[in-house]
Amino acid sequence: MVPRKHAKMVELEREDPMVDDEAMTDDEAMLGDDDSDNEDIESEDDSGEELQAEPSRKAIYNKERLLEKLEDIAWPENVDWMHKLTIDHDQGEKVDVNDDLNRELAFYTQALDGTRRAFEKLQSSKVRFLRPADYYAEMVKTDSHMHRIKGRLLSEKKKIEEAEERKKARESKKRAKEVQAEKMKERAKEKKESIESVKKWRKQRQQGGFAKGKDDGPDLNFEGDEGFKQSKKKRPGVAPGDRSGGLAKRSKQGKNHRSKDSKFGHGGRKGMKKQNTAETTNDFRGFNQRGESQNKKRKTF
Amino acid sequence: MAKKRKRSSDATAPAAVPKPDDSAPERPERTLFGFKDDSAAEPASKDGGPVGPFFRNKEKVLITCSRRIVYRYRHLMQNMVSLLPHAKKDSKVEAKQSKGSALNELVELRSCSSCLFFECRKSKDLYLWMVKSPAGPSVKFLVNAVHTMEELKLTGNHLKGSRPLLTFSSNFDQQPHWKLLKEMITQIFATPKDHRKAKPFHDHVFVFSIVDDHIWFRNYQISVPHNEIDKVDKGGLDKMTLVEVGPRFCLNPIKIFGGSFGGPVLYENPFYVSPNQIRALEKRKKAGKYATKVKAKVRRKMHEMENTLEPDEFADLWKGED
Numbered sequence: 001m002v003p004r005k006h007a008k009m010v011e012l013e014r015e016d017p018m019v020d021d022e023a024m025t026d027d028e029a030m031l032g033d034d035d036s037d038n039e040d041i042e043s044e045d046d047s048g049e050e051l052q053a054e055p056s057r058k059a060i061y062n063k064e065r066l067l068e069k070l071e072d073i074a075w076p077e078n079v080d081w082m083h084k085l086t087i088d089h090d091q092g093e094k095v096d097v098n099d100d101l102n103r104e105l106a107f108y109t110q111a112l113d114g115t116r117r118a119f120e121k122l123q124s125s126k127v128r129f130l131r132p133a134d135y136y137a138e139m140v141k142t143d144s145h146m147h148r149i150k151g152r153l154l155s156e157k158k159k160i161e162e163a164e165e166r167k168k169a170r171e172s173k174k175r176a177k178e179v180q181a182e183k184m185k186e187r188a189k190e191k192k193e194s195i196e197s198v199k200k201w202r203k204q205r206q207q208g209g210f211a212k213g214k215d216d217g218p219d220l221n222f223e224g225d226e227g228f229k230q231s232k233k234k235r236p237g238v239a240p241g242d243r244s245g246g247l248a249k250r251s252k253q254g255k256n257h258r259s260k261d262s263k264f265g266h267g268g269r270k271g272m273k274k275q276n277t278a279e280t281t282n283d284f285r286g287f288n289q290r291g292e293s294q295n296k297k298r299k300t301f
Numbered sequence: 302m303a304k305k306r307k308r309s310s311d312a313t314a315p316a317a318v319p320k321p322d323d324s325a326p327e328r329p330e331r332t333l334f335g336f337k338d339d340s341a342a343e344p345a346s347k348d349g350g351p352v353g354p355f356f357r358n359k360e361k362v363l364i365t366c367s368r369r370i371v372y373r374y375r376h377l378m379q380n381m382v383s384l385l386p387h388a389k390k391d392s393k394v395e396a397k398q399s400k401g402s403a404l405n406e407l408v409e410l411r412s413c414s415s416c417l418f419f420e421c422r423k424s425k426d427l428y429l430w431m432v433k434s435p436a437g438p439s440v441k442f443l444v445n446a447v448h449t450m451e452e453l454k455l456t457g458n459h460l461k462g463s464r465p466l467l468t469f470s471s472n473f474d475q476q477p478h479w480k481l482l483k484e485m486i487t488q489i490f491a492t493p494k495d496h497r498k499a500k501p502f503h504d505h506v507f508v509f510s511i512v513d514d515h516i517w518f519r520n521y522q523i524s525v526p527h528n529e530i531d532k533v534d535k536g537g538l539d540k541m542t543l544v545e546v547g548p549r550f551c552l553n554p555i556k557i558f559g560g561s562f563g564g565p566v567l568y569e570n571p572f573y574v575s576p577n578q579i580r581a582l583e584k585r586k587k588a589g590k591y592a593t594k595v596k597a598k599v600r601r602k603m604h605e606m607e608n609t610l611e612p613d614e615f616a617d618l619w620k621g622e623d
Binding site for chain 1: 356358380383384433436437438450451453456458459460461462463464465466467468469470471472473474477478480481484485487488491493494500501502503504506508510512513515517519521523525527529530531532533538541543546557559565566567568569570571572573
């Protein structure tokens with residue numbers, strides 16, 4: 001074999017017959033040739049200076065002998081297609097190797113197109129070529145392997161669904177926040193408006209000079225200390241344990257907050273919370289009024 | 302290996318064919334002993350006469366691998382065995398200098414007409430020998446991008462031993478070496494018609510496609526709606542879908558030899574760079590990185606020593622003020 005030299009490399013047309021005479025004539029030892037080729041490669045390692053993009057100049061390309069060999073081994077030309085089952089497919093434009101998706105798509109279309117044409121041929125030649133539904137035979141992949149594949153597919157599907165759900169929840173949470181913000185804004189606005197209206201009313205009243213007496217307008221005596229004093233003794237309708245002093249029930253706050261207020265905050269003794277009052281004794285909300293018949297888990301002795 | 306029925310024609314054919322000791326262009330006896338038994342068919346085909354009833358494909362493929370093969374490549378080999386019902390598996394062969402002759406003998410012994418030899422080197426690189434025996438030619442490939450059938454991503458399945466459809470991309474017909482490869486692949490990968498292990502239905506398709514001067518292999522299962530066994534449903538061809546079964550690999554041809562497992566080189570891939578070389582280059586690059594760093598450091602030091610800064614005359618102007 002001619003040792004390759006890579007010191008200088010020139011861009012060559014691939015179609016060029018890169019054959020030199022010595023390559024044509026050499027008749028070498030048939031066997032063990034691959035090993036010498038390996039040595040050749042190793043020697044190249046040392047020399048270095050190799051680029052992948054450029055073709056090596058000394059590469060042998062013996063077209064005549066190749067075609068001769070092809071003729072040697074080829075099946076007779078008019079052999080029945082049923083023996084070969086080959087289909088050629090025109091790929092169209094060049095496929096980019098590094099674009100995985102496109103490349104696989106090209107292979108898939110080649111297979112699909114080839115199969116369609118082959119099936120048309122098979123159909124026209126009236127052979128039985130499709131597997132009947134009740135034909136069971138050994139497959140290339142075992143059942144247990146297919147089971148594993150199925151399990152993987154299912155788990156993948158589940159994963160995707162879960163991710164979708166999480167996404168949805170996140171979205172709805174975001175929206176809920178927005179709605180809440182809107183509400184708060186509205187509330188603030190309302191409050192502002194009401195204060196404004198009270199101010200307005202007061203001004204009007206002042207301009208009127210209090211002449212018309214105390215009867216028009218609400219009876220609000222903010223001035224004296226009396227008005228702000230809470231009467232601690234008389235709290236009608238307030239449970240003794242209610243630390244909010246009954247305010248919790250009236251306020252606009254949320255239910256949760258109200259109940260918490262009545263439990264922990266806003267004055268009053270805590271110890272009273274645990275005592276029954278007339279109201280709580282008459283409150284039957286906590287009981288199951290239909291008796292125990294519904295509760296199956298509960299054991300009756 | 303199960304015991305094979307010996308056909309008298311099989312037994313005699315290899316003996317009748319002379320060993321390919323030379324690569325003389327004139328070869329009176331065609332060495333395709335696959336259909337050699339009726340020698341009348343051969344000249345008839347040359348004249349363009351009808352050979353159909355006489356032609357019988359008796360291809361047998363020996364599949365072996367070298368010792369110390371990696372499990373991934375071994376699985377690939379086993380996949381090939383399961384895909385080719387006309388294949389015979391043999392025990393591993395030591396990759397020595399003389400493995401060519403040993404393999405030739407083995408192929409003859411097993412009365413095979415072609416061979417796929419998976420050679421693993423450095424437990425990294427897989428080379429595939431595709432050989433027509435006994436008169437050649439043989440091709441040596443570097444195998445890249447191997448995915449075996451066991452991978453769970455490949456979800457298809459098909460009958461074991463059903464005859465595959467072979468699809469080739471059209472650029473196989475453009476150059477002589479691709480033409481030769483196409484013929485070899487057709488003969489090796491096509492399951493012979495009426496082979497005793499073959500099943501009568503077609504439910505998978507092989508893809509051989511040349512992209513970037515590599516041969517890419519894919520195997521797809523065909524699923525098509527049908528009620529009868531000799532006809533696809535109306536519009537069924539449009540509804541046909543393919544599911545990949547595997548394996549996948551990519552063959553990079555290195556050399557084509559005239560004989561089987563050796564002989565005169567007929568083709569050499571000018572773009573081929575061996576994986577050894579690539580690794581060496583990478584290593585050298587890495588080594589170069591450190592060397593340049595050290596060099597730069599030294600250079601800087603030298604520069605600093607040569608051009609020392611002059612002491613600043615105003616350096617201790619404000620010293621006394623504190």
